[in-house]
Every structure is written in C-alpha cells, then in structure tokens.
C-alpha cells in the first residue's frame with residue numbers, strides 16, 4: 195500500500211482512498227487522519243477555494259473541493275510536488 199506524505203514525512207493520504215478524478219492531479223476522498231491536515235480559505239485568482247496544508251509543517255498541499263465521490267463527497271486535489279510516495283510498512 196502506498197502512503198502519500200508531506201515534505202516533513204507525515205503520512206497524509208493513502209492509496210486506498212485515491213481515485214481518478216480526470217484532472218491529472220492525485221485526488222483523494224479523505225486524509226488518513228482528520229487532524230493530519232488543516233484548512234484555510236483561499237481567495238486567490240478571484241476564486242473562493244479551501245486550501246489544505248500539512249498540520250505538522252504548514253506546507254501547502256493543494257485544495258479541497260465539494261464535488262468528490264461518496265461517502266465524503268470531497269475531492270482533495272493534491273499537488274504531487276508537495277507530496278512524496280512511500281510504501282507503507284504492513285503494521286501501519
């Protein structure tokens with residue numbers, strides 16, 4: 195199983211919650227843990243979006259949109275350059 199982690203090595207997303215959104219960006223329905231990320235309203239470029247950041251190092255990860263699949267209905271659109279992909283150990 196793959197873990198998607200921030201620059202600081204905090205596990206944030208997991209390949210089992212990844213889905214194909216058709217945007218070309220890694221897209222997830224939810225983080226591994228509710229408190230792994232934090233949210234900030236982003237009004238750049240004349241749009242109101244919700245920025246998602248690593249709760250550990252404040253690193254920018256991407257944005258979350260309310261048009262994802264069930265059950266969460268959310269789409270975490272993550273900048274792959276802000277993430278690293280690691281193979282998780284079996285005991286996680």
Ligand SMILES: [Zn+2]
Nearest residue numbers: 200202248251
């Ligand atoms: Zn971090």
